Amino acid sequence: MPICAKCNNDVSKVYDCDHTNDQEYCTECYTELHYYLTEEK
Numbered sequence: 001m002p003i004c005a006k007c008n009n010d011v012s013k014v015y016d017c018d019h020t021n022d023q024e025y026c027t028e029c030y031t032e033l034h035y036y037l038t039e040e041k
């Protein structure tokens with residue numbers, strides 16, 4: 001099982017993109033990251 005780089009939870013699916021610095025994030029952390037990114041603009 002992949003582990004989220006942010007919350008260290010075992011999750012079934014992880015995501016990564018330029019914003020995560022090549023680290024794998026769970027759905028929740030990934031969504032939260034992009035939520036803040038879009039809010040800043």
Ligand SMILES: [Zn+2]
Pocket residue numbers: 004005006007008009025026027028029030
């Ligand atoms: Zn997470």
Ligand SMILES: [Zn+2]
Pocket residue numbers: 017018019020034
């Ligand atoms: Zn992104």
